[in-house]
Structure formats: C-alpha cells, structure tokens
Amino acid sequence: MMAVDPADSAATPQTPMCEGRGTGPLFDADEERRARRKRIEEVAKYIVPLAILALAIWYWDRLVVWNDIEPYILPRPGLVLSTLIKDWGTLSQSLLITLQITGMALAVAVIGGVGLAVLFSLSRFAEMSFSPFAVILQVTPIVSIAPLIFIYIESRMIGLLLCAWIVAFFPILANTTLGLKSADHNLQDLMTIYKANRWQRLRYLQLPSALPYFLGGLKIAGGLALIGAVVAEYVAGTGGIGTGLAFRILEAGYRLQIPRMFAALILIAVTGVVIYATTSLISHLALRKWHESALKRE
C-alpha cells in the first residue's frame, strides 16, 4: 500500500535520490550500495546497448576486411554510410513516401479499429456479424491478398494504404474490444445504480478502461503498419515515380548496388524503431498518472 508522498510523482522519471551520498545519517552502507547500483543501472541502460551496437558494427567492418569480401556481397559499414549520404536525395524521397503510407495506414487503423471495437461493444449483433471478417483478414497473409488488391484498385497509393491498413488494424481492434469489455464490474454496477446511459457508460467507464489495452495494440500496430507498407510495395513492384524504400531495395538488388540496399534497409529499421519509441512515449504519457504499467514500485 502506498502512502501519499508528494515527491512520488511519476513526472520525474529519474529521481536524483542519491545526490547527498554519505552526507547524512539517511544512508547506511547497505542503502548506499543499493543507491550506487541504481545509479549504475541508470547509466548502463543507455551505455550497454550502444556499446554492443558499436562492437557489432566494428566486427562487421573487420569481418569484411579480414576476409576480403567484395562490396557487392557485403559492404563495409563506412561505405553504407557514405552511400546513405550520397544517395540521400533519392532515399529521403522514398523514406518520405514509406512514412506517409505507414502513418496514414496507422491513422486509419486507429480510427477503424477503435470505431469497430466501440460498435462491437455497443451491439453483440454487430460483433457476431463482422468479427469473422476481421479474423479472416488478419489470418490471411498480406502477400497473398496484395496482388489482388493491386488488380482491383487503380491507385497504387490507395492499394498500398489498404495493404498496410489490413495488417495494422487487427491488433487495435482486438485489444480495444478486450479493453472495452474489461471495465471493473463494480464500477459497472455503480453506473447502473446512478442510471448512466449507454453513452455515459462508454465515455466515463469503458473508454478509459480500454485505454491501456488500446495503447498496447497501438505499439504493435505501429510496427505492423510499416511492415505492411514495405511488403505491399514489394508485391506492387515497380511503379514509375512516387516509390518507397522497399522499391529502392528491390531496385538496388537488381542493379547489384548492395551498399544502397543496406542504406535503405537501415532507414527502414530506424523508422521502425522511431515508430516504436513514439508509440511507447505516447503510451507512457497517457498512463503515467494512474496505470499499473507506468508506476514505479518501491
């Protein structure tokens, strides 16, 4: 049970609690050790992964040099970097397009997923009727539907968007549906006692209860939207102007421009990481005041 402690606000993620080490009687040896470990962990959290990454890149570089590997098989990291800079004009254009498709697909997935989940929670009948379709869409591999989509849909952009959306919307739908159903039953009784109508129940109880579930779904959907966008573009193949990163990878592959392929690949990976970090941040900001997942325990 936590007592109220004004200092215990989640607004300050890193509490500088051990500033006055050894200054007062507050810390005994054991506590000091614990504080030191905590401080080390705080720094190591960032240093360790970076160090490992640097080590891996260094080893990659050495591997190429030691074994005399040709750049069209495996380029050195430096070459990838310089290609990235040299081709930034083309690559950034493609990145922008991939980002656009991913972002739009995610936005539509959020609207569609949450909207459908709310509809399901309001009407059992709607859930019975539509949830099989949602499941079928989800379990059918996107690579197998995508060719059809590009036959039926004229606009390449809309086709890509549709593919990315199909992949991204299900986790949002599934999680939000679950969240809307898991409102505390005593609170539901309370709503009944105070004669809340359907809309009030949704707004004051179900939607807030579903928020952590929705945000969990969003984290998954963000990555999936990117995957959907990339995979769909592979299927769509060459398509003249406006082309995303996946097309650049294909193109570089045909022309044996392996460094460029790596550069595009790195951009996709970085994009995925940024999307994940962004959705995690959104989740943290939305939940930090009240939800168990965002609480720090003593």
Place this chain on the structure above:
Amino acid sequence: MSEADPMTAPLSERAPILHMREVDKTFGGQVAALRRMSLTVREGDFISLLGPSGCGKSTALRLIAGLMPPTLGKIEWVGGQGAGDLGVVFQEPTLMPWATVAQNVWLPFRLRGQSFKSVKDKVFEALALVGLEKFHDSYPRELSGGMKMRVSIARALVTRPRLILMDEPFAALDEITRQKLNDDLLALRAKTGATVIFVTHSVFESVFLSDRILVMAARPGRVIKEITVDEPYPRGLEWRIAPQYGEIAREASDALHGTLHAGQPEMAE
C-alpha cells in the same frame, strides 16, 4: 434534510423509506439465494445484515440497489426513487483509477449532467466529511486502502442519499483501520442523518454500528432473527466494553451458530 430528529425518535414513529415485501430470489431455478425477506427501512435506521457467506446478504443488497429484479415479491421506495436517493459502498473501494479523488466523488453528479464547477462545494463538503479534502487532487493509487474506502464513502454521501448501502466495506482492511472507520462512520451518520444498510460477517461490527441486526442463514438465504440494539448514539469506546454489548454479541453469535449447525456442515469463518 431532516437531521437528528429521525435518529432520536422511537423506531415506530420514523418515516419509512423503503419496503421489501416477501422478496424471493432464485438463480437458475435451483437454490433460493433469498427466501421470503421482508423489511421496512425507516429514516435514520442503521441496519446490519449479518450472516455467513452464501446467506443472501449481498443478494439482498443488490436487490435493493436495483441491480437485479426479485424473482417474487416487491421492493418499493416510499415516494419513488429519485436520482441520488441511493448511495452504495462496495467491498472494494471501486474508484476510477484514471480520475482524481475529486473527480471520483463528482461522478454521481457528472452522470446527471452537472458540471464540476456547479457541484464543487458539495464535492468538497463530502471530502471534508471523510477528512480527505487535502487529497482532492490525488489519484487513488496514491492513497492507502483506508483512504480509498473513505473516498468511496464520500462518493456515496455526496448526493445526500436517503439510503446508503454498504457491502462489507471494511472487510479487506486491517483491524485498526477498520475500528477507526467504524467510529468515523458513526460520526458521519450523526452529522448527516444517513440511513444505512450495512452487510457484514462480523458480529462485533454489527453490534457496534447498528440499531437493528438481521441475522441471516444460508440454504436457503433467509432472515432468522432480528435483534434490536437499544444503545443510543453516539457510541464510542464505552459501548465497545459495555456489558450489554457483550450480551448482544452473544445473542447474535448464538443465532449465527444455530444457523451453521442446523444446516449442512459448512466451514465457519
């Protein structure tokens, strides 16, 4: 709101609030969760429903709360049930974790479309009654178990209901917190003139708090004995150690034990 009056007047002269007439509740057509329960709740009553688990005490409360309909019989509010006539405190604090203390207490008004501003005084008054006005901006997770329960009580009180239902509200708390909250509950009652139906499985709690104890038995759930506690309010430590307190507790315990041994063998708490 009429104060003090109904609390000092003799039982028969107080105005009735609610009648339960021959109420039956069966689930799935099998065992009667509640059989033939009749009860008249009068203004200022503090009624305890005392019994082992499965005796239908919570069922009775849920019926009165209107959370489910009786299978047979009637539950009638004298003069009809208006908005905010009923306050409920559950066994869990049942607070919205995403809302502050003040927002939680605001809920009954909010559901009637009343803005926070328009009822702010009432919200803070209710919080002051339970001694938590300083914590109005805290989130439930920042409070101890006892404090959360106080918020829950403030929310039940805030509309100044004619009847408050409490379903083993202090069962999950430690003994010391529980006694403190019992004392505070009686103080609240004195201040607000609230009428309370209190579900408990603690003999001592029921004797300390209530002026009427309905002892209930299981299978089928039913009232087997009504005990009137004549001790006037306010009650404090003297009442806890008074000989009469012990006598009534004994009477209630005997009735409870009778129920346990008469029916099928069951583990006593």
